[in-house]
Amino acid sequence: MQHPIRYNPEPDYNRPLLQLSEDDRDRLLHYLTLLYGETVAAETLPALERQLRVHYAYKHPETVERDRAFDPKERFTEQDVILITYGDVLQSQDRTPLRTLADFLNTIPTFKDIINTLHILPFFPSSSDRGFAVINFGAVDPQLGSWKDIEVLGKNFQLMFDGVFNHISASSQTFQEFLNGNPRFQEMFITYGAPDGLTPEERETLVRPRTSDVLTRFQSMNGSVWVWTTFSADQVDLNFGNPEVMLRIVTTLLRYVRYGANLIRLDAVTYLWKQPGTRCASLVQTHAIVKVFRRILGIVAPHAALITETNVPHTENVSYFGDGSDEAQMVYNFALPPLVLYTFYREDTSDLTEWAQSLDYPSPTTTFFNILDTHDGIGLMGVREILSKDKIDFMVQRARQHGAFISYRTIQGGQEEPYEINTTWFSALNLDDALEDLSHQVQRYVASRSIALVLRGVPGIYFHGLIGTCNDVASVIKTKVKRDMNRQTLQDAELLTALRDRHSQPAQVVQRLGQLLSIRRQYRAFHPNGDQQVFSLSPKIFAVLRRSPNGDQHILCLTNVTDAEVPIAIPMTDLGITDTQWYDLVGHSGWTTDGQKLTGSLHPYAVTWLIPFGELERMVEETYS
Template sequence: MSPSNQLVNSFESRIKPLLEVIYPEADIEQLAAHLLQLLHPHCSDSGEENPDKWNEQQILLITYGDSIYRQGDQKPLVTLKQFLEHYLQDTITGVHILPVCPYSSDDGFAIIDYLQVNPELGSWEDIKSIAQPFDLMLDLVLNHVSSKSAWFEQFKQGLKPGCNYFIDVDPTTDLSQVVRPRSSPLLVKVDTVNGEKHVWATFSDDQIDVNFANPDLLVEYVKILLFYVVNIGANYIRLDAVGYLWKCIGSSCIHLPETHVLIRLMRELLQLVDPGVVIITETNVPNRENLSYFGNGNEAHIIYNFSLPPLLLNALLQGKSEHLKTWMMSMPPAPMGCAYLNFTASHDGIGLRPAEGLLSDDEYETLLECVTQFGGEISYRRQPDGTESPYEINIALFDAMKGTVKGEDKWQIQRFICSQTIMMSLEGIPAFYIHSLLGTGSDRALMQQTGRKRSINRHRWDIEELERELEQVNSPHAIVFRELSRLIQIRRLQQAFHPNATQYTLHPSNQALLVFWRQSMKRDQSIFSIHNLSDKPQTLPLLKLNLIATDKWYDLISGQNISDIHDTFKLQPYQSAWITNKFGKDS
């Protein structure tokens, strides 16, 4: 069957102009025809953007396929599904399963084969089983592949297609302007049948960058993309480390124009297949650079709020809202059809580059000192001048909340829950790293075992041990999990917490308080999100909120009625409140 006229017209008007920008010297007619042939069997009827991809219900969980396992023969993906269905069926709506493919390093991000599942985890059928009750996010690691991949073996043997998929650079070339996320050498020496080569490797000598300047490589990744969406049922595609995708010697090789056009191209292609699929870009960089991945509302559907984790951690360590509020006020509402992804912790550390220019030098140094005191580590990156600077904090977020700048104290659990409540109150879609939801501490033993600092926040739970902890009423894990689950379920009922609902930052004179206002798209619900960032009780005159006297006001979290809008609202250390005039979606 030939492609419909509508599909052909879409390629002519939407796809070919982008290909012409990226590949001005390629045979665009042939390339477009090849892509059209790939997409044709899977295209939707309309191919138009779906404006309703998310609402206040969306809550994502971030986890490795083996973050929870069962002793014996059961595959971890089976165990994960059992845990999700038993404990989180009514709490989360989606699951980001971190790389599931066979890999050689970096806990999955050095992929050997994109179309296979690591047999130690399970199978594609196990993943599709998880995708039935939950929205599924999969990683497309498209900046690099494993040095053990078939493509790179072909490169070393001088065989097609892999011999044309990598970037061979003369080692005398001046690459000093290249922005680095690591301290490892940028070029890796490789012995090939054609002699010694030096190939580009942004992240490690086992993660070899691929060459997107070759349009044949684009076709390969479109095939992978279609497999994840059409065959596996992924609703979200996370473009890992996408900022480094395009290389141009003499430039910074980050955020180049071709990279942005490639993201837009992938969005357009997926829109023709399934208008409900979401593209999310992973760019752990300063805030202004991160925002650029929305494009003009035509690139990423979702970007990570990378500045939130370090700023929120700093606010709770310092006990003041100053820098967090400044950042919140500077953040533009997400463009139409786009959203932020809010998170406080992930499988990686807490990135420091997104806090550049947002913290004072003294507070920055104090932040590093605090987390080191609480058992954390600091990872570094190499600057263009050869010096090294802090890149990320490696610590379980629960342990980062052990105390404040004054040292450890008794408020760890309350402080941690406050951090998560702030995160899920902000404009955007909340995403909980599984170890935050479970209140998992730093795994220094695993870090020492692997020799990698990031392992400190990648604990693996034996399901039986975890269930014993969750059944103990006074276990910190049970307290955190129980309370966060309760708060999430309350949040999901509030239209004022739609990812694109209005947000306005308020300015009480008390810097220990963080106060902001959310209003539903229909303007029929307001929520004043109030948080005590300190270890002392605080008060807030309710007149500061300008509550409407004719409405009834109520704290969704504590259940407290506001009987007098002229009264003073009292908050215990690290207490949060959601004061609203509407008790939920169905009220």
């Protein structure tokens, strides 16, 4: 665990000012020119340089030296596990929700041992969308706590903040100034004088994840105005075509870094740039904005990384890696959740295996964020190019049988298609009324989650996924928001009691999942830069061989995705390893080869992680030498 990055409370201008290299200045000017043209770019660059100098002046000398020695290839390691959570997921009578969360995570030893990074979903003052309609980018919602509470969390965990930069709340001071006719704010938003300002042809070409009208009518001092709202009438899109918007967002980005963010999640970054007549999704200008952010952090905060949240088809999603050095260091692996769900519904790994074999990692400084569940649901866009429509429809119908809701989006021609399955991951895998032992359901659940732990990348687990929560239908009935199926708030005392009861569902899930996470963090074979080889052993088995970056450690990960016992036989020539004795790190048992094949049997939903015994012995000797 790294110590928190230190910043001074005020900028120190007694030290030499930051001097940008010629290359950094040229690249920033290039991106700004692509966005705004030569003249405006030349006018904007000095303001951007000033922001970087201010941030640099805040840096503690210790941080300056630490950044200078920073190795981007070791930004992410096998130690990294990210817990995704709302700031108010836990409630108590005498503490703020954020302080309650901090106390809870420090109370349960298992959590401290398996988690090193917290993604706290938007904790800013907000008017809707569970925090994603931000009123004030620079404040903590007083109903959640304070910046002091964030600081406390940052003492024991690395932190991920949300950069909700695509839009702002209609209740924000910025938008209210626009409505009040303040000339300084008139170009902050994308507006039309009439609803037909956006033609039918332009509307049909538009890609967005909602079925509501993209233009929302507001009454301003200057009369009726129709404003671009990608997500909802309360979330007003910012106009990045105005360089002043870019500068304001850069100020916010750097403020988050000073307040403790090691990772900045670029929410809904797909839609940052609007150009009517195009898809208005993942445009060249959008990528240029991400490159500006990446270059800025590389100059003044190389320890801080970008992660892009782009719930789009896989090919488009991975484009946010850029060339491996100029855009996001981490990208959400949105194809993974629906592929794993489909795999367990069909009890067939064929599609998952074929896709995993095709994964490309563009550089040793980039990797995937491997998630199965999030605060939203199980997005389907990531598999549009991977699974056929029939397979997606099957998955949607099967999820419905498990009690899920389905969210839709408008596609070209005005039709609707499934966009997201709204469910908890536990309920997606297990029927509420199934005649099964809880231990069997937990075994199936943990087996599914193991896929995200063995694939190359950094695993992320949503809070309700870590404790195995079931669907919260009552909240959906109350709020009429389908995504609330997976957003239940809990009393910390009740959860603590449940976790202390080893027979309870949360306790069983945390114990079994915690075991895998604990093992994973001990072995360099799971390093994000370690190679992986995915095997097509059997449609019933997902098999991947992980290798440490320097090649001295191997772990063969096997997951049975079926409700039946499955025999396996792996040719040793395929593994490229001559050891005849192997050890199962999960099951604590030995496996022996006949010199030709590694053979054994996996019980229903078994998770087996095999390491050559010679490598394990060497690791033990090195530890105690």
